[in-house]
Amino acid sequence: MTLAVFELRRMVRNPLIWAAVVIAVVVEGARASQWWPDLTFVTVRAVTASTLVAGAVLVAANLAAGRDRRGGLPESLGALPSRAPARTRAVLLAAPLAGALAAAAVIVPLVGYALLRGPVAGTFDGWEALNGVALAALAATAGAALARWTPWPFTSLLVIFGFAFLLVANPRGEYGGWALPWIATHDATLGPRPSAAHLLYLVAVAVAVGAVALLRHGPRPVPAAVAAVSLAVAVPVVAQAAHLPKPAPVACRDHDGLTFCPRPGHEPWVAGWAAALRPITSVVPPRALARVPELRQELYGTLPLVWRPGVSETGVAGAVAESAAGLEPGPGCGRARTVVALWLTGRVAALDHERAPANWSWPPGAAGPGDGWHVYPLTESGHTAVVPGRLNGAFYDDADLANARALLRDPGAADRVRAHWTTLTDPATTTVDAAPLLGIEAVTGRGLCGEPR
Amino acid sequence: MEPTLTVRELTRRFGRRTALDRVSLEFGTGVTGLLGPNGAGKTTLIRILATTLAPDGGGVRAFGLDPADREQRRALRRRLGYLPQNPGVYAHFTAFELVEYVAILKEMNDRRARHDEVRRVLAEVDLGDRARTKVRRLSGGMRQRLALAQALLGDPDLIVLDEPTVGLDPEQRMRFRALLSRLGESRTVLLSTHQTEDVTTLCGRVVVLKAGSVVFEGGPGELAARAAGRVWLTTAPPAGTYWRTPDGRYRTLGDRPPEAVPGEPGVEDGYLLLLGAEGVPA
Numbered sequence: 001m002t003l004a005v006f007e008l009r010r011m012v013r014n015p016l017i018w019a020a021v022v023i024a025v026v027v028e029g030a031r032a033s034q035w036w037p038d039l040t041f042v043t044v045r046a047v048t049a050s051t052l053v054a055g056a057v058l059v060a061a062n063l064a065a066g067r068d069r070r071g072g073l074p075e076s077l078g079a080l081p082s083r084a085p086a087r088t089r090a091v092l093l094a095a096p097l098a099g100a101l102a103a104a105a106v107i108v109p110l111v112g113y114a115l116l117r118g119p120v121a122g123t124f125d126g127w128e129a130l131n132g133v134a135l136a137a138l139a140a141t142a143g144a145a146l147a148r149w150t151p152w153p154f155t156s157l158l159v160i161f162g163f164a165f166l167l168v169a170n171p172r173g174e175y176g177g178w179a180l181p182w183i184a185t186h187d188a189t190l191g192p193r194p195s196a197a198h199l200l201y202l203v204a205v206a207v208a209v210g211a212v213a214l215l216r217h218g219p220r221p222v223p224a225a226v227a228a229v230s231l232a233v234a235v236p237v238v239a240q241a242a243h244l245p246k247p248a249p250v251a252c253r254d255h256d257g258l259t260f261c262p263r264p265g266h267e268p269w270v271a272g273w274a275a276a277l278r279p280i281t282s283v284v285p286p287r288a289l290a291r292v293p294e295l296r297q298e299l300y301g302t303l304p305l306v307w308r309p310g311v312s313e314t315g316v317a318g319a320v321a322e323s324a325a326g327l328e329p330g331p332g333c334g335r336a337r338t339v340v341a342l343w344l345t346g347r348v349a350a351l352d353h354e355r356a357p358a359n360w361s362w363p364p365g366a367a368g369p370g371d372g373w374h375v376y377p378l379t380e381s382g383h384t385a386v387v388p389g390r391l392n393g394a395f396y397d398d399a400d401l402a403n404a405r406a407l408l409r410d411p412g413a414a415d416r417v418r419a420h421w422t423t424l425t426d427p428a429t430t431t432v433d434a435a436p437l438l439g440i441e442a443v444t445g446r447g448l449c450g451e452p453r
Numbered sequence: 454m455e456p457t458l459t460v461r462e463l464t465r466r467f468g469r470r471t472a473l474d475r476v477s478l479e480f481g482t483g484v485t486g487l488l489g490p491n492g493a494g495k496t497t498l499i500r501i502l503a504t505t506l507a508p509d510g511g512g513v514r515a516f517g518l519d520p521a522d523r524e525q526r527r528a529l530r531r532r533l534g535y536l537p538q539n540p541g542v543y544a545h546f547t548a549f550e551l552v553e554y555v556a557i558l559k560e561m562n563d564r565r566a567r568h569d570e571v572r573r574v575l576a577e578v579d580l581g582d583r584a585r586t587k588v589r590r591l592s593g594g595m596r597q598r599l600a601l602a603q604a605l606l607g608d609p610d611l612i613v614l615d616e617p618t619v620g621l622d623p624e625q626r627m628r629f630r631a632l633l634s635r636l637g638e639s640r641t642v643l644l645s646t647h648q649t650e651d652v653t654t655l656c657g658r659v660v661v662l663k664a665g666s667v668v669f670e671g672g673p674g675e676l677a678a679r680a681a682g683r684v685w686l687t688t689a690p691p692a693g694t695y696w697r698t699p700d701g702r703y704r705t706l707g708d709r710p711p712e713a714v715p716g717e718p719g720v721e722d723g724y725l726l727l728l729g730a731e732g733v734p735a
Binding site: 001002003006010067070071072073074075076077078079080081082083087 | 528533544553555562
């Protein structure tokens with residue numbers, strides 16, 4: 001026990017581990033600050049960040065357990081009463097504890113940071129957080145086992161690179177599933193993660209690996225039995241973890257004339273979404289808002305699973321504006337309601353004016369750009385499918401965009417749009433017809449847009 | 454002399470080479486010097502006595518304990534202090550940490566007593582003010598003293614030292630001799646060395662090994678006496694091996710050269726004559 005305390009003291013002062021803690025907290029904290037705090041994702045991301053600490057702990061435990069074979073000390077240590085199994089046991093006690101503390105030092109601040117920011121959505125899964133702690137403990141036992149079974153310290157680096165590759169190349173766990181130490185990407189549509197079962201799995205594997213490390217000192221019945229029992233626990237647990245429960249049903253609620261359907265636990269975001277869309281809902285008549293379909297938070301839904309202020313608003317605003325203005329899929333150029341929809345969108349977020357990416361490819365069956373007009377990406381939220389030159393299903397061109405921008409510059413535009421809403425959103429009303437009502441000098445395009453070529 | 458350590462018919466082979474050939478010795482309280490040329494079997498004997506190497510034949514008994522038995526070996530290790538020929542260090546430890554690590558492995562479990570003991574042995578080797586210094590920042594001589602410090606942990610009854618004075622400056626060597634002579638008053642100390650000066654000044658008894666066998670066992674005076682009448686000083690260079698003394702004469706061993714006068718024999722002379730070193734008639 002004295003030796004374990006000594007090893008623990010050294011381990012908690014290990015600069016490699018603390019460097020990993022600082023890097024993980026700073027990098028993930030900076031990344032998380034760009035998003036509205038969602039405890040579900042924050043916990044998964046924090047634990048994913050803590051895998052960096054697990055890597056450092058693996059190396060540190062490997063060096064500690066292999067110490068008695070380095071530095072020319074084996075001869076001196078050989079004449080001491082304490083034997084190699086005791087040294088292995090000490091590292092197996094100290095390193096997982098130090099690893100667990102270091103992982104907690106990553107996870108707790110990141111979750112705490114999320115709680116301090118608002119509005120907080122999602123649910124904190126304590127089992128999920130403990131997965132990060134258990135993962136660091138598993139890394140520690142793996143480091144000790146590698147030191148005992150292989151003579152080269154660099155094997156620990158090979159193992160780390162192997163798992164790093166798995167995390168990067170297989171983030172959703174397509175290969176290996178929950179038998180992997182960690183799945184970095186959370187798919188909210190698949191229901192809650194099997195965090196409790198996976199925690200039990202990680203602990204069982206950590207104990208088994210620790211027992212394997214001790215078996216290096218000779219075939220002893222206790223470590224052999226512990227390894228066998230641990231594996232007997234781990235295998236069925238991970239098999240069970242493959243059967244994910246179905247996600248909880250989504251409950252919708254009305255706010256500012258719109259219907260929001262947040263994922264379970266994301267109700268606190270409804271007020272934030274409504275506030276972001278208020279520049280639209282404050283102008284659009286209630287009967288028009290009623291045309292807007294439910295705003296569902298789901299993968300590829302109108303509301304993204306995660307919300308990045310300054311980016312996520314545009315896609316949602318475009319969808320709401322399109323529906324409120326009655327735009328239909330297809331050519332919308334030169335129509336007053338297209339300008340109104342773009343204007344509404346522009347009240348929420350900047351209308352980007354960049355040429356479509358050179359590598360943009362039109363989805364199969366979608367209308368391509370016609371001659372004589374240009375396509376512009378409205379936004380690139382990264383979370384809502386936005387087609388350049390289209391406001392969801394409707395096409396617009398640079399003339400519509402210019403008219404919408406002119407309208408945005410006019411402080412009295414909201415009153416005029418509200419007063420003439422019915423006329424402006426009539427499908428037959430062109431921008432030229434509506435120019436006096438809108439109070440702008442209409443810029444005209446060169447014909448219909450979005451016609452199939 | 455009451456023997457505390459007995460070696461009987463000790464044999465150890467490495468492949469076809471016999472490093473120790475049925476060596477029998479007895480050691481008691483005091484400092485015993487182990488001399489011998491390279492490959493004589495000194496380190497092999499030291500390692501067997503330090504329980505880090507098992508003999509192929511024969512046996513050892515120390516303080517009534519038989520190291521061939523696992524539990525007795527462990528009990529012996531608790532009473533043993535060992536400085537190997539190439540003592541390693543962990544460069545990233547502090548001096549205190551390194552010695553404390555060894556102290557813990559020596560089963561010193563009481564924290565306060567252990568820390569006191571670590572401080573004591575560091576002071577013994579004059580490293581008390583370097584306790585918090587990383588080992589990588591210590592000089593070669595300091596590292597050697599640090600290795601010696603760990604061998605002194607727990608005030609061992611049996612101290613086995615393999616070439617401990619390598620790398621020590623004259624002042625440190627003097628301190629080391631003072632320390633060992635004090636320890637030798639009540640403990641069994643074995644000192645393997647190439648430094649006959651250490652043997653002369655420290656050891657009450659000398660064992661000379663050659664090709665795995667004991668060729669001399671006795672006091673340093675007896676070893677020096679072997680050279681009596683075979684040490685010569687001449688004014689002209691004699692035949693064979695010789696060296697020039699500070700007073701301009703030539704010193705040689707063996708038969709009397711022409712016009713030579715007798716010189717004062719020393720341990721080294723006896724040792725060289727005993728081994729029949731190159732150019733020196735046995």
